Amino acid sequence: MKLKRAKAYKKLLHQYELNFGFREPYQVLLDSEILEDAYKFKIDLVSRLQKVLGGPVKPMITTCDMRHLYAAKPKNETLILQAKEYERRRCNHQDLEEPLSTLECLGEVVDPKGNGTNKNRYIVASNDRRVRAHMRGIAGVPLFYISKSVVLMEPMASASEQQREREEKSKFKMGLKGQRKPDQVQKRKRDEEEEEEDPEDQSIADGASEAQPAKKKRAKGPKEPNPLSMRKAKKDKPAAESKATKKAKSTDANDARPSTTDEASTPVEGSGRKRKRKPKSKGDGDAVPVVDDAGSP
Ligand SMILES: [Zn+2]
Known part of the structure; x- marks a missing residue:
């Protein structure tokens, strides 16, 4: 009261x-x-x-x-x-x-x-x-x-x-x-709406709580952009990875970022990018077999 x-x-x-x-x-x-x-x-x-x-x-x-x-x-x-x-x-x-x-x-x-x-x-x-x-x-x-x-x-x-x-x-x-x-x-x-005053008050007073869910949504957001980097990594890796880095493949497939830090993978990736750019300029059809090659081993 x-x-x-x-x-x-x-x-x-x-x-x-x-x-x-x-x-x-x-x-x-x-x-x-x-x-x-x-x-x-x-x-x-x-x-x-x-x-x-x-x-x-x-x-x-x-x-x-x-x-x-x-x-x-x-x-x-x-x-x-x-x-x-x-x-x-x-x-x-x-x-x-x-x-x-x-x-x-x-x-x-x-x-x-x-x-x-x-x-x-x-x-x-x-x-x-x-x-x-x-x-x-x-x-x-x-x-x-x-x-x-x-x-x-x-x-x-x-x-x-x-x-x-x-x-x-x-x-x-x-x-x-x-x-x-x-x-x-x-x-x-x-x-x-005098009788319904209190609920209105609460909704106004709870402005902070309204903001929180929004923040939570934003917090979930950042996790999604990572998959985008994953896609790039997948394209890079299969073409780039040589036989020597088979062990690294499993880790690279899961996460793109560690591969860039890996000493072994860095030179390979560089070559991969070059390879990729060329097929892209030629046509999309060339890129598909590259992915298939990577999947088979
Ligand atoms: Zn007086």
């Missing part, structure tokens, strides 16, 4: 990267509630997110959520110290007497213009259902939450999905670079 989920998340993240421009380090806005839950479940949230995302994470917390931590009862000093190490995302609400709710604050931080775009490419990790529901309405917001001590990623929301499809269509129209097209086509296929 874990492996399947990791694969699915990797794929999902890749879609966010391709279609919404997400890059490492991933900026993750952590709300006070998920931090409290992570503390409760003794989860190292940032390292868990790093693992899930497969890259460096820049944890961030808004001023409002930081204030929520300070205002919590009972106050969790450990959690406050931990959150202080995260990058503070100033949200223009710090001058307010009371911090805004996470929903209001994060809504503004992620989509400052209110036009449904995640301009700064934030990932939102929130255990507030209303926050996540709001974020689903903004295109391209990867969402994380903790459930039963497990860090989970939400599937791409329909707003993001629609935006993604729109962009893909426009990219196709514009005539994208050749590299991206196959990627996107593959993704579409994957999306359509």
Whole structure:
């Protein structure tokens, strides 16, 4: 299960990267509630997110959520110290007497213009259902939450999905670079065949294993060219070999190369070549009896 989920998340993240421009380090806005839950479940949230995302994470917390931590009862000093190490995302609400709710604050931080775009490419990790529901309405917001001590990623929301499809269509129209097209086509296929994701993954991941059989075939190949040299040797030897090298015949017939190294056979071969060339120039008929002669002794 874990492996399947990791694969699915990797794929999902890749879609966010391709279609919404997400890059490492991933900026993750952590709300006070998920931090409290992570503390409760003794989860190292940032390292868990790093693992899930497969890259460096820049944890961030808004001023409002930081204030929520300070205002919590009972106050969790450990959690406050931990959150202080995260990058503070100033949200223009710090001058307010009371911090805004996470929903209001994060809504503004992620989509400052209110036009449904995640301009700064934030990932939102929130255990507030209303926050996540709001974020689903903004295109391209990867969402994380903790459930039963497990860090989970939400599937791409329909707003993001629609935006993604729109962009893909426009990219196709514009005539994208050749590299991206196959990627996107593959993704579409994957999306359509979500149930069959795993076999596809394996086939892609097993690229190395696919290459191996090819190598094996190549390895078998080199053995075949040798027979070609054998043919030449056979033609050479029978004509070339004199009575003196009868013993060498058996070895020469099996393998052409040793004959060239043999001291005895080298001069004979030389003469053989000369003989051969002459019959060839005259005609093919002369070459046949030569072979017959060699076969008889
Ligand atoms: Zn705020």
